[in-house]
Amino acid sequence: MTRTTADWNVAPQPFDSPVAAALWRAYYTEVSDRWYQLHEGRPTGPEELEREVAADTGDYLAPPGGELLVARYRGEPAGTAGVRMTDPVTAELKRVFLHKEFRGLGGARLLVTAAEDAARALGAERIVLDTRHDLVEARALYARLGYEETEPYNDSEYAEHWFAKKLSPLTA
Numbered sequence: 001m002t003r004t005t006a007d008w009n010v011a012p013q014p015f016d017s018p019v020a021a022a023l024w025r026a027y028y029t030e031v032s033d034r035w036y037q038l039h040e041g042r043p044t045g046p047e048e049l050e051r052e053v054a055a056d057t058g059d060y061l062a063p064p065g066g067e068l069l070v071a072r073y074r075g076e077p078a079g080t081a082g083v084r085m086t087d088p089v090t091a092e093l094k095r096v097f098l099h100k101e102f103r104g105l106g107g108a109r110l111l112v113t114a115a116e117d118a119a120r121a122l123g124a125e126r127i128v129l130d131t132r133h134d135l136v137e138a139r140a141l142y143a144r145l146g147y148e149e150t151e152p153y154n155d156s157e158y159a160e161h162w163f164a165k166k167l168s169p170l171t172a
Contacts, residue, residue: 003114008078008107010114013070015058015082020068023080027097028053031135035158038134060084061094067118071098071111078102081115083122091119091167093129096138108141120170127167130159139163 003010013020032044032052044052061068066084070077079098083091093115098107119127129147131138139161147163154162 003110003117005106005110007074007105008071008110009075010069010071010081010107010110012118013068013080015061015066015068019070019077020058020080023070023077023097024056024058024095025053026099027080027095028056030097031132034134035132058082058095065122067115067122068095069111069114069118071102071107071114073102073105073107078107079111081111083115083119083124083127085119085122085124086128088123089125091122091124091127093119093127096129096141103137109145112141112145116165116167117170120167124167126164128153128162128164130154130156130162132158133160 029044029049032049036042036044058068060066061082061084066082068080068082071079079102081096082094084094086092093112096108096112098111116127128150129142142163147165150162150164152159152162
């Protein structure tokens with residue numbers, strides 16, 4: 001689903017496009033470095049980064065069961081959000097990310113709202129996500145947008161918080 005403001009444009013993008021690949025690498029580098037700094041006092045090693053980026057192709061963010069959205073700020077790729085259907089009425093929010101220089105400009109709310117629209121268009125009545133304890137900015141964003149902490153819905157080794165939100169039906 002496309003959403004636009006004066007400075008922002010959020011629109012679908014193929015999960016395997018060069019823009020999507022660059023944003024995935026930036027996202028993964030940031031969250032991985034934060035984890036390794038917190039738990040091991042070091043950044044992600046180059047081999048670790050390459051292995052993990054390659055291991056998650058993002059193919060689950062392709063139609064018909066998913067969608068990847070790219071946010072552009074004044075035309076420049078700034079971030080991503082994706083959704084994938086986990087069952088006929090539940091979508092999972094994935095890869096919500098904005099480059100640091102674009103944070104605080106309203107893009108995160110726009111990205112998540114567009115992802116919710118995409119989930120509704122795929123038939124979702126609710127949306128879920130998982131995140132880590134150290135990603136406090138993400139947890140605060142989700143709370144502001146009406147997500148409520150819930151019981152775990154997966155067994156991801158990195159998930160420490162799970163959220164869910166009921167989606168209102170699409171309006172014309």
